[in-house]
Amino acid sequence: MSLFIKTYVNNNDKSSAFGKTYGKVVHFGTLNIDEIAEKIQEKCTVHKADIQAVLTALQGVVSEGLQNGMRVRLPGIGTFKMGVRSSGVVNAADFTLAKNILGTRVLFQPEKSKDNTNHKYTNPLTRGTRFKLFNYTELPSEDSDSGSTTGGSGSGSGSGTGGSQDDPIENRP
Numbered sequence: 001m002s003l004f005i006k007t008y009v010n011n012n013d014k015s016s017a018f019g020k021t022y023g024k025v026v027h028f029g030t031l032n033i034d035e036i037a038e039k040i041q042e043k044c045t046v047h048k049a050d051i052q053a054v055l056t057a058l059q060g061v062v063s064e065g066l067q068n069g070m071r072v073r074l075p076g077i078g079t080f081k082m083g084v085r086s087s088g089v090v091n092a093a094d095f096t097l098a099k100n101i102l103g104t105r106v107l108f109q110p111e112k113s114k115d116n117t118n119h120k121y122t123n124p125l126t127r128g129t130r131f132k133l134f135n136y137t138e139l140p141s142e143d144s145d146s147g148s149t150t151g152g153s154g155s156g157s158g159s160g161t162g163g164s165q166d167d168p169i170e171n172r173p
Contacts, residue, residue, distance in 0.1 A: 002131060002132035003129050004026040004131075005023040005025060006024060006134040007021050007023055008021070008022055009022075010022065033055055033056070034052070036051075036055065037049075037051040037055065066080060066082045076111055076124055076125075077125065078110040078125075079108070079111075080107070080109075081106070082104060082105075082106060083104070083106070083107045084101055084102075084104050085101075085103045086100045086101050086102055088100075110123045110125060110126075111123060111124055111125070
């Protein structure tokens, strides 16, 4: 398995990065609760319906914890906490919830663990990620495995056609 990267050129002429080529992840869809439950069922002895029930209940428990000011930690995944967007006032006495709290958001901090091979803190969700330069003529299939490929590097305006690379870059922050 590989994470596909496509290239793009920064065309914002007001940016100091104008004209530079960057890479970004190519996303091929969204894994929904039904598909997650199916994949979990393949890895353990719990039935898909039970997994779906637990995942649905998890959402309610996480929401309740966040709304009660708790951080919610899922080991191996990360920690969620609530944040707010607010407007500032000069005098503290002028601050009111109705006027100054503009919205809420959920903040996520991925789990970190010490990697025994390089003794650095890394994210278990990204450990072992391999990168492959996306070639629009070769769409990945579910069966495709990373394997070695020949390569070059991508350039241009998002074409991603400069060959392909299979690069085991470990846990770049």
